[in-house]
Every structure is written in structure tokens, then in C-alpha cells.
Amino acid sequence: xxxxxxxxxxxxxxxxxxxxxxxxxxxxxxxxxxxxxxxxxxxxxxxxxxxxxxxxxxxxxxxxxxxxxxxxxxxxxxxxxxxxxxxxxxxxxxxxxxxxxxxxxxxxxxxxxxxxxxxxxxxxxxxxxxxxxxxxxxxxxxxxxxxxxxxxxxxxxxxxxxxxxxxxxxxxxxxxxxxxx
Numbered sequence: 001x002x003x004x005x006x007x008x009x010x011x012x013x014x015x016x017x018x019x020x021x022x023x024x025x026x027x028x029x030x031x032x033x034x035x036x037x038x039x040x041x042x043x044x045x046x047x048x049x050x051x052x053x054x055x056x057x058x059x060x061x062x063x064x065x066x067x068x069x070x071x072x073x074x075x076x077x078x079x080x081x082x083x084x085x086x087x088x089x090x091x092x093x094x095x096x097x098x099x100x101x102x103x104x105x106x107x108x109x110x111x112x113x114x115x116x117x118x119x120x121x122x123x124x125x126x127x128x129x130x131x132x133x134x135x136x137x138x139x140x141x142x143x144x145x146x147x148x149x150x151x152x153x154x155x156x157x158x159x160x161x162x163x164x165x166x167x168x169x170x171x172x173x174x175x176x177x178x179x180x181x
């Protein structure tokens with residue numbers, strides 16, 4: 001505006017030079033208008049200011065949206081990390097406590113109960129309150145199935161392969177049916 005007052009150029013020349021000095025994103029917006037480019041310097045100036053304000057407002061919105069999305073993702077990751085830490089700490093505290101509230105108290109620990117289990121952790125779940133604590137480490141293999149010696153013993157003694165009862169066979173075992181349910 002200062003140079004326009006000092007140069008005494010005509011409106012058309014000022015409009016042209018002003019347009020040439022605009023950034024490309026503003027030139028594109030002005031050139032793509034349905035009404036075409038303004039012919040007066042003042043109209044070109046007002047239009048450039050309007051489009052520039054909209055441009056920077058949209059950039060702020062985009063940045064705010066990206067920041068909000070990033071904060072939401074970070075919050076989600078922090079929540080997952082806290083859940084993983086909580087899960088790990090609760091598992092380690094459960095492992096450090098030798099007797100859970102669901103296992104019946106033992107008067108004296110046996111030698112087998114002091115040895116670390118070589119079975120997978122999925123098998124080492126605590127029994128239900130109605131089931132007495134039975135050490136199966138010498139009866140089950142790594143695949144959670146009866147080892148061959150125990151299987152042979154149960155078959156020879158006419159015992160259920162699942163619960164060791166003499167009343168029935170494994171295909172009619174009520175305990176196995178309960179576990180499936």
C-alpha cells in the first residue's frame with residue numbers, strides 16, 4: 001500500500017504486480033474464481049487478504065486435527081502399555097504367591113510341590129474349589145496328555161482315563177462333560 005501511493009501507477013499495473021507477488025496457493029485460488037480476477041487493485045487486495053486468512057485458518061484446523069489424532073493414538077498406546085504392565089504385574093504377583101485363594105491349604109509341602117513344573121503354563125492353572133489339589137506332573141506329558149505308563153495303568157485297572165473313577169469310562173465321564181460345558 002505504501003509503494004502504491006508513492007509510485008503513482010495505474011490501477012491495472014498495481015493489480016498485475018500485486019498478483020505476481022502473491023504466493024502460488026493464493027494465485028491459484030484467485031485465478032480459479034468463477035468471476036475471474038478482480039480488475040481493481042483494492043478488490044484484488046481484499047480478495048487476497050480473505051483467501052490468505054482462510055488458508056491459514058484451514059492450516060490451523062488441519063494441524064489441530066492431526067494433533068488431536070496423534071494425541072488420541074498416543075493415549076491409546078499409553079492405555080495399552082498400562083494394561084500390559086498391569087497384566088504382567090498381576091501375573092508375576094500370582095506366580096510369587098505359592099497358594100491362591102482357590103487351592104486348599106496344605107499342612108506340609110511335599111517334595112514334588114517344591115520342584116518347578118516342567119509343564120506348559122497353560123496346564124498349570126489352579127484347580128476349581130470343588131476339585132482337590134492333585135499333582136499330575138508325573139502323569140502328564142508335555143502335550144498335556146497322559147503319559148504311556150499312567151495310561152496303561154488306568155486301562156489295566158479298568159479306570160476312567162479322565163478322572164480315575166471305576167464307575168465309568170472316559171466317554172461317559174461326568175467330570176469331562178462338566179469341563180466341556
